Amino acid sequence: MRHICRLVSVLAAMLLSTGVAFPADPNWPATLVIGTASPGGTYFTYGEGLAKILTRELGIPVSARATEGPVQNIALLEKGEIQLAFATLGVALQAWNGTGAGSQGKPFREMRALFPMYDTPFQLVVMHGSIIQSVADLAGKRIGSGPQGGTTATYMPEMLKALKIEAPLIYGDWADLAQQLRTGALDALAVAAGVPFPSFLDLETNGKLRFLNVTAQQIAVLRLTHPELQLSTVPPGIYASLPTPYQTVGLFNFAVGRMDLPDNLVYAILDAVFSHQDELIGTHPAATETVPANFTRNMFLPFHNGADRWYRNHAAGGTEQGD
CATH class of the missing domain: 3.40.190.10 (Periplasmic binding protein-like II)
Incomplete structure (x- = not known):
């Protein structure tokens, strides 16, 4: 038994020394995938920087997936193949109403707004x-x-x-x-x-x-x-x-996520993004517009419950955490 305890202690020390983090909640998904766009574009660069921040701050692997852009991102999100995505509000509006390319008249209603990105x-x-x-x-x-x-x-x-x-x-x-x-x-x-x-x-x-x-x-x-x-x-x-x-x-661009993501995970995502905006700007200067005040640029897409709680809490200057 003493040997087992010693082994556990050694493994824990090794993990801490290498900077490996653990998810804050066992109900969070094991991994997250962000739908971005093709290499050579802003989405792709921004997404790779965001994935690094979230992997570190959330304690779960987050990866940026190259895609064809917002239309495919929303379709992948709807099917549950990715959990986070980037979309321009015009494309999101078409998908929400079922009038966009690839929707075949079916409204895509799984997405929820998370945070503003940039114009x-x-x-x-x-x-x-x-x-x-x-x-x-x-x-x-x-x-x-x-x-x-x-x-x-x-x-x-x-x-x-x-x-x-x-x-x-x-x-x-x-x-x-x-x-x-x-x-x-x-x-x-x-x-x-x-x-x-x-x-x-x-x-x-x-x-x-x-x-x-x-x-x-x-x-x-x-x-x-x-x-x-x-x-x-x-x-x-x-x-x-x-x-x-x-x-x-x-x-305007917004990061969106599936509506079934845990509220406290989304809350933690917004905390990570807005607390490390300077790092995101270092990835791509467009992130200078990734600020909480720009949430008002979204006029139609429902916010995720966790995001809604984050904006209400920080507008009031509180410190409540996501449930």
């Missing part, structure tokens, strides 16, 4: 030497639009239709599409993502980009056809190729 501006770019000078010049040009399950691929066909522009859209991973733009296989990239967009930064290592101006009239048309679109601005200096503000439209 997603629509950005249209070409290489600096391109003959394309305006959004109207995109007619007939090859436009990379990301994975088919992403926000860009969901919105861009309807946005081009609203602007009366006909152009072929090419889908794929952002890193691959960026390479095709660099080699001339594509004429432009249309991207809805948090800034700075990693693939744009990669492109700028070998040359400058040109951001195609979205006119005030075009913005008005887009917001009329898609009221969920908001005014959005990419600040100057975010990219070396952008010396002035870039005015466009955008959607």
